[in-house]
Amino acid sequence: MPGIKDVAARAGVSVATVSRALNRHPSVSEDARSRVLAAVEELGYRPNAVARSLRTDQTRTLGLVISDVLNPYFTELARAVEEEARSLGYSVIIGNADERPDLQDHHIRTLRDRRIDGLLVSPTDGGTPLLLDTARAGTPVVFVDRWIPGADDVDVPVVRSDGRDAVRELVAHLHRLGHRRLAIIAGPAATTTGSERVEAFREALAAHGLELPDAYIGQGDFQAESGRRATERFLDLSEPPEAVFAADNLMALGALDAVRSRGLRVPHDIALAAFDDIPWFVHTDPPVTAIAQPTGELGRAAVRALVDRIEGRAARSVTLPARLVVRRSCGEGREGGGTPPENGPRPGNGTEPQKRSNP
Known part of the structure; x- marks a missing residue:
């Protein structure tokens, strides 16, 4: 395999000149550059794409x-x-x-x-x-x-992708299941996807006469740990949400960890849905309802x-x-929609069970 010294010898220039010519340094004359390129071609020094890119100004x-x-x-x-x-x-x-x-x-x-x-x-x-x-x-x-x-x-x-229709479909789906207190774990507000998904969620709630209180907005950063922290804060509320919508898949996994760490169950104690479907979601228990992007x-x-x-x-x-993929993490297929079971732990701070206050 020819090296840079072989190119320099064939072109009649120094090794430094070959290096500068290949990096398009302005100090190399057109004559020297032409001889270097010719030597590169003749010797097959590195892939021929190197010389070709210098001539065409493209690297592919x-x-x-x-x-x-x-x-x-x-x-x-x-x-x-x-x-x-x-x-x-x-x-x-x-x-x-x-x-x-x-x-x-x-x-x-x-x-x-x-x-x-x-x-x-x-x-x-x-x-x-x-x-x-x-x-x-x-x-x-x-x-x-x-x-x-x-x-x-x-x-x-x-x-x-445009997820607004899918978010509206998700909120309607949660509403049909009996969920009224809906929270979101949002991505960074500075990102377009972070702000857009919160806005779409708020608009979808309004269409059903529901509000999105500040307490039900968890600020995340598209990382699992932020989803866990936001969900823990939701669960510590005197009136925790009945369903949490995580605005990306990693935050949803963090939310799932937070729920399980409290000895609670999805969807019996709290429903969970996510934006950005991933193959793992069909293998979780329960499989996660999610919005899938193409x-x-x-x-x-x-x-x-x-x-x-x-x-x-x-x-x-x-x-x-985007499209909604319905699985079982929001209470789908259970008698009574999103109603929690009579026995077992429920979210909240106190010892008294949390009562639903559906409008």
Whole structure:
């Protein structure tokens, strides 16, 4: 396998000049750069894509920055992105922001340095100036799942799901089961998905004449621990909710842990539903009722939109509907809907059983 010294000898330049030429350093003359590229081609130094990318200004590489690689939703999204990109002749480099804006910026800088052709991002915590600056500087960018509101001067397509109809269907489903005191574990308000799901839940409750008291809004961060803390606070209320809607799957798992740690049972003592269905939910006891996003379709559509933009075609935003998947975590199939059993522990602080006060 030829090395950089072989390229330098063939081109009649120093090793340092070869390195600078391959990194497009402005100090390298066009004549030297041409000889280096020719030597790279002749010797087959590294994949030929290196030299080709220098000539065409393309690397056939996409960047993907996701919010949390441990979240099964984003894992599935990343897989769909990689498969679709590969089918179109592109590779993907993935960065995990771990819901941290500083890590998101780190990955964006790294990907830009690697001369990606385009960038897919699910912005964390409302995004950062660097993300918008990257789009303004000419790097093709597509937002997937989340987006940055108010960025009207940046033409960035958004590929996402719309869960409002599914949330309305969920609330109607809970209402039919007899649940009236409904709480939500919300994601970060700075994220579009965090704020949008709370708004949709509040609107759906209002359609049934129900309110969403501040005490029934638990602030989470799309992590399991925050779901556990919010649910513990709900259970400590003098009048705890009858049903909890977790705005993502990890927070739902945290909520389930909190309920079980109190010796309570889902759905007998409290109902539980989640946004973002995952394969695990069919294996929990009981299986969790959830809102499912078309994750694979979102990933594939995002790649197609980005490649359209890279290759000079018109790219459009895409919105796909989410759907409600009914299982057994809200009291489905039990006589009396959401009514708890006569015996056994119930949520609350006191020793007296908590009574339902359904309007």
